[in-house]
Amino acid sequence: MTSTVSPPDPATAAAAAERLAGLATPAGALGRLGVLGAWVAACQGCVPPEPLDDVRLVIFAGDHGVARHGVSAYPPAITPAMVRTFVAGRAGVNALAAAHDVHVRVLDIGVDDDLEGVPDEVRAHKVRRGSGAIHLEDALTADELERSLAAGRAVALEEIAAGAQLLLSGDMGIGNTTPAAAMVAAALGLPAAEVTGRGTGVDDAALEHKVAVVQAALDRAGSRLDDPLQTLRAVGSADLAATVGYLVQAAESRVPVLLDGLMSVACALTAERLAPGVSAWCAAGHRSTEPAQSLALEKLGLEPVLDLGLRLGEGSGAVAAVPVLRSAVALLRDVALLADLM
Amino acid sequence: MTSTVSPPDPATAAAAAERLAGLATPAGALGRLGVLGAWVAACQGCVPPEPLDDVRLVIFAGDHGVARHGVSAYPPAITPAMVRTFVAGRAGVNALAAAHDVHVRVLDIGVDDDLEGVPDEVRAHKVRRGSGAIHLEDALTADELERSLAAGRAVALEEIAAGAQLLLSGDMGIGNTTPAAAMVAAALGLPAAEVTGRGTGVDDAALEHKVAVVQAALDRAGSRLDDPLQTLRAVGSADLAATVGYLVQAAESRVPVLLDGLMSVACALTAERLAPGVSAWCAAGHRSTEPAQSLALEKLGLEPVLDLGLRLGEGSGAVAAVPVLRSAVALLRDVALLADLM
Numbered sequence: 281m282t283s284t285v286s287p288p289d290p291a292t293a294a295a296a297a298e299r300l301a302g303l304a305t306p307a308g309a310l311g312r313l314g315v316l317g318a319w320v321a322a323c324q325g326c327v328p329p330e331p332l333d334d335v336r337l338v339i340f341a342g343d344h345g346v347a348r349h350g351v352s353a354y355p356p357a358i359t360p361a362m363v364r365t366f367v368a369g370r371a372g373v374n375a376l377a378a379a380h381d382v383h384v385r386v387l388d389i390g391v392d393d394d395l396e397g398v399p400d401e402v403r404a405h406k407v408r409r410g411s412g413a414i415h416l417e418d419a420l421t422a423d424e425l426e427r428s429l430a431a432g433r434a435v436a437l438e439e440i441a442a443g444a445q446l447l448l449s450g451d452m453g454i455g456n457t458t459p460a461a462a463m464v465a466a467a468l469g470l471p472a473a474e475v476t477g478r479g480t481g482v483d484d485a486a487l488e489h490k491v492a493v494v495q496a497a498l499d500r501a502g503s504r505l506d507d508p509l510q511t512l513r514a515v516g517s518a519d520l521a522a523t524v525g526y527l528v529q530a531a532e533s534r535v536p537v538l539l540d541g542l543m544s545v546a547c548a549l550t551a552e553r554l555a556p557g558v559s560a561w562c563a564a565g566h567r568s569t570e571p572a573q574s575l576a577l578e579k580l581g582l583e584p585v586l587d588l589g590l591r592l593g594e595g596s597g598a599v600a601a602v603p604v605l606r607s608a609v610a611l612l613r614d615v616a617l618l619a620d621l622m
Numbered sequence: 623m624t625s626t627v628s629p630p631d632p633a634t635a636a637a638a639a640e641r642l643a644g645l646a647t648p649a650g651a652l653g654r655l656g657v658l659g660a661w662v663a664a665c666q667g668c669v670p671p672e673p674l675d676d677v678r679l680v681i682f683a684g685d686h687g688v689a690r691h692g693v694s695a696y697p698p699a700i701t702p703a704m705v706r707t708f709v710a711g712r713a714g715v716n717a718l719a720a721a722h723d724v725h726v727r728v729l730d731i732g733v734d735d736d737l738e739g740v741p742d743e744v745r746a747h748k749v750r751r752g753s754g755a756i757h758l759e760d761a762l763t764a765d766e767l768e769r770s771l772a773a774g775r776a777v778a779l780e781e782i783a784a785g786a787q788l789l790l791s792g793d794m795g796i797g798n799t800t801p802a803a804a805m806v807a808a809a810l811g812l813p814a815a816e817v818t819g820r821g822t823g824v825d826d827a828a829l830e831h832k833v834a835v836v837q838a839a840l841d842r843a844g845s846r847l848d849d850p851l852q853t854l855r856a857v858g859s860a861d862l863a864a865t866v867g868y869l870v871q872a873a874e875s876r877v878p879v880l881l882d883g884l885m886s887v888a889c890a891l892t893a894e895r896l897a898p899g900v901s902a903w904c905a906a907g908h909r910s911t912e913p914a915q916s917l918a919l920e921k922l923g924l925e926p927v928l929d930l931g932l933r934l935g936e937g938s939g940a941v942a943a944v945p946v947l948r949s950a951v952a953l954l955r956d957v958a959l960l961a962d963l964m
Contacts, residue, residue, distance in 0.1 A: 304707065305714050306695070306822040311911075311931025313942070331721075353648070361963065365646065370958035372647050379673075379952035380945065480648040569653075587929065588946070589653025600655070603722065603945030604930070610721035616712035621703065 285531045285557030288322035296321035296612065299328060303611070304618045310611055313604070316563065316585070317612030320605060323536035323561060324445070328613040332606050334443045335538075336383045337373070337595045338435055338526060339366060339450035342390030342519025345413025346497075347455030351490045353481045356410075356454045360393035363452065366594075367398055373450060373594035380602050382448070384595075385439070389431060390518030391453075405431035411517035414459055415496035419517045425509065428518045432525025440533050446605065447530045448565070449523050450595020451543035454480075457570060458490060460546035462497045462515035464572040466505035467549045468579060472498060477542070477570035480591070508553035516550075523547040528554060531561040538605065539582070540598035541568035541591070549576040563605065566590055566597030627873045627899030630664035638663035638954065641670060645953070646960045652953055655946070658905065658927070659954030662947060665878035665903060666787070670955035674948050676785045677880075678725045679715070679937045680777055680868060681708060681792035684732030684861025687755025688839075689797030693832045695823045698752075698796045702735035705794060708936075709740055715792060715936035722944050724790070726937075727781070731773060732795075732860030747773035753859035756801055757838035761859045767851065770860045774867025782875050788947065789872045790907070791865050792937020793885035796822075799912060800832060802888035804839045804857035806914040808847035809891045810921060814840060819884070819912035822933070850895035858892075865889040870896060873903040880947065881924070882940035883910035883933070891918040905947065908932055908939030 296318035301307065308314070321329040341363050347356045365371045366386040369378075377384045388395055388403045392410030395403055407428050411419040420428065439447060457479040465475045472495035478487055498505065501514035512521045524547045530537050532555070539545050539562050551558040564582040567574060569591045577584060585601040638660035643649070650656070663671040683705050689698045707713045708728040711720075719726045730737055730745045734752035737745055749770045753761040762770065781789060799821040807817045814837035820829055840847065843856035854863045866889045872879045874897070881887050881904050893900040906924040909916060911933045919926060927943040 303714075304712070305934055309822065309932070309934040310714070311933065313930055313932060365958060365963065368958075370646070370956075370963075372645075372652070372953055372957050375952040375956035376949050378956065379948050480651065585930070586946070588655055588927070590651070590655060591653065592647055592651040600946065600949045604928070604942065606721050607718050607942045610717040611714055614712075614717035614720065615714050616707060616710075621707065621712075 283555060285555050287557060287560040289325045292325050292327060293318060293322035295327040300612060302617050302619060304616045304621050313608040313611055316605055317608035319563065320536060320609050321612060323534065329609045330445065332446050332609055335446045335448065335602055336385065336439045336444040337377060337448040337450050337599060338439065339386040339452055339595055340389050340519040340523045341386060341452040342517050343392035343410040343453055344455035344459055344517055345410060346415060346458045346493055349413060349493060350486060351458045351493050352455045352479055354454050356392055358454050359391050359452060360395055363388060363391060363395060364398060367402065371594060372592050373596045373599055376596055376599040380599060382599050382602055387435065389428060389522045405435065407431065407518040414462060414515045415493045415500065418514050419459060420513050420521065422513065424518060425513045425521055428521035429525035432522035433529040436526045436529035436533065440535050444535060446536055446538055448538050448540065448595050448598040449526060449544045449547065450540055450598065451519065451593050453519055456543055458494055459515055459517045459520055460543045461572045462494050463511060463520065463546045463550050464576045465494065465498055466511040466515060467553055468575060471495065475572035475575060477572065508550050512550065520547055524551045524554065527551040528558055531558040537562045538565045538598045538601060540565050540595045541593060542570040542573040544598065545573050545576045549580060552580060565601035568597060625897060627897050629899060629902040631667045634667050634669060635660060635664035637669040642954060644959050644961060646958045646963050655950040655953055658947055659950035661905065662878060662951050663954060665876065671951045672787065674788050674951055677788045677790065677944055678781045678786040679719060679790040679792050679941060680781065681726065681728040681794055681937055682731050682861040682865045683728060683794040684859050685734035685752040685795055686797035686801055686859055687752060688757060688800045688835055691755060691835060692828060693800045693835050694797045694821055696796050698734060700796050701733050701794060702737055705730060705733060705737060706740060709744060713936060714934050715938045715941055718938055718941040722941060724941050724944055729777065731770060731864045747777065749773065749860040756804060756857045757835045757842065760856050761801060762855050762863065764855065766860060767855045767863055770863035771867035774864035775871040778868045778871035778875065782877050786877060788878055788880055790880050790882065790937050790940040791868060791886045791889065792882055792940065793861065793935050795861055798885055800836055801857055801859045801862055802885045803914045804836050805853060805862065805888045805892050806918045807836065807840055808853040808857060809895055810917060813837065817914035817917060819914065850892050854892060862889055866893045866896065869893040870900055873900040879904045880907045880940045880943060882907055882937045883935060884912040884915040886940065887915050887918045891922060894922060907943035910939060
């Protein structure tokens with residue numbers, strides 16, 4: 281799990297840069313679309329890049345013990361209700377995915393509900409009912425951590441086998457910005473006050489309490505935070521560990537990833553700690569309103585594609601950014617070369 | 623031409639805001655996508671909004687006398703070559719439009735070339751071969767201005783009759799950032815140094831010269847710049863005047879517009895001077911690298927959807943932003959209402 285991931289092919293990256301420079305457009309006029317198109321080409325090992333026809337989002341759902349300790353504006357019962365809404369195709373991310381032809385799969389990794397009546401495949405990778413309240417106890421046992429990581433890896437391999445050219449990660453779980461903020465704090469060596477945000481919208485008093493919960497979790501874990509696996513066990517969760525496994529596997533399988541908001545980016549940062557080089561396979565879909573997301577993106581050297589004040593979660597920011605990557609591919613692929621016009 | 627344009631229907635806007643507040647998402651979680659969806663609904667007079675299936679870009683092409691006076695990194699011969707590239711479907715904006723199902727129409731309004739062999743409909747609205755060098759002479763006669771505005775209006779009506787739900791304006795013309803910057807300076811009462819940018823990429827010495835050309839144009843026009851029609855005659859061009867007519871007609875016809883870079887936004891600013899209220903029908907597609915574009919957007923109260931360092935022109939930034947508006951419509955239209963889930 282801790283080996284280095286090799287980067288997208290440098291020779292293809294150079295060929296993509298050369299093609300970009302040869303397009304019948306003023307030098308540099310494509311801005312970030314030029315850079316993103318060349319990145320997709322390098323990930324694919326193919327110039328010009330192939331159109332991104334098969335894009336797949338996996339939503340990792342789970343509950344968090346801290347949600348019963350006043351860190352969220354919403355009750356934990358929302359998590360299973362939203363899983364049912366994803367399955368019914370009526371959530372925000374379903375609307376976006378339908379508009380942009382993105383395949384959506386939702387997985388119950390750690391929802392604190394049996395989700396009766398929900399299709400079996402949604403629950404096939406379930407690790408536990410709710411992860412531990414991280415300010416009081418570890419989120420996961422060693423065995424649960426291993427199973428969570430393996431679940432994420434297995435799901436990535438399944439989606440890649442099904443044809444995924446681009447993988448997205450999404451999240452659902454009341455309280456999940458608390459462990460995600462703690463994971464970013466652990467990676468960057470920052471105190472809780474610098475990483476903790478309002479999540480779905482807590483007020484000032486609840487924010488102050490949330491900062492205290494995150495700091496208590498960090499203090500409880502202590503030097504275990506120097507290790508990314510111990511970080512996931514102590515202050516993470518089953519759904520977030522599965523997301524980490526998914527991202528590492530995608531990079532190892534040389535499939536590019538478009539990240540979403542705080543949960544997705546906190547997991548990418550943790551994946552990069554586990555397997556240096558993962559981030560070279562990642563682009564950032566959007567800037568969320570959570571401070572820890574911006575801090576983690578900066579550390580990863582990623583600039584988000586969209587900045588629309590979205591804080592819906594679910595993978596929505598990544599799905600909304602898919603057309604921008606498609607724009608980038610279309611330009612590098614379909615614009616005339618200057619040499620052809622002369 | 624100077625009457626006030628009535629805004630999108632306030633009752634529909636209120637109903638759209640009410641629907642937005644009732645979606646099964648945390649309050650405010652959709653960020654700007656919520657606001658944009660409600661704006662589209664208000665423009666359509668319809669809640670929920672209809673999907674934006676019919677989106678149309680018109681590229682107004684023309685040459686500029688100043689291009690022969692050292693203001694551009696490229697020679698004027700590029701303008702007709704690019705018109706031919708649009709017709710062949712091989713330009714940057716064609717690639718983006720194909721990726722996002724946007725209809726593209728290119729019109730020769732003032733290209734300094736006969737464009738032999740190009741389809742007649744491209745030249746059907748031609749006003750003149752090249753507009754005047756604005757630092758030395760008026761861009762247009764009174765009659766040419768009238769014909770240019772009328773051409774833009776006629777084209778908007780044609781596209782709306784053909785089914786356009788959303789209109790985009792694009793530009794092509796070597797040297798066109800010079801008159802566009804002058805139009806913004808005229809509207810905002812600013813000196814040339816504050817509005818002039820590098821266009822397709824002039825160096826420091828050429829930028830200094832370009833500032834001098836813009837300032838000479840402003841000085842030559844003097845108090846005529848207090849009037850938007852005189853501004854277009856003195857320091858505009860045929861293609862930019864046609865764009866102004868197109869935008870005014872779209873707003874009068876109650877069809878929303880997605881603006882592009884400097885030329886599009888300078889024309890929207892001038893359209894707003896001519897017919898106050900036009901800007902309520904406009905959204906801003908992207909932030910270009912030209913300083914005058916940001917100044918004009920600020921004056922119009924518009925925040926761009928994308929900020930990708932694009933400076934390709936052609937309407938490319940508007941086309942790249944179309945999927946963001948479609949995301950906004952999908953969310954307001956297809957997400958479950960909280961009341962339906964309870």
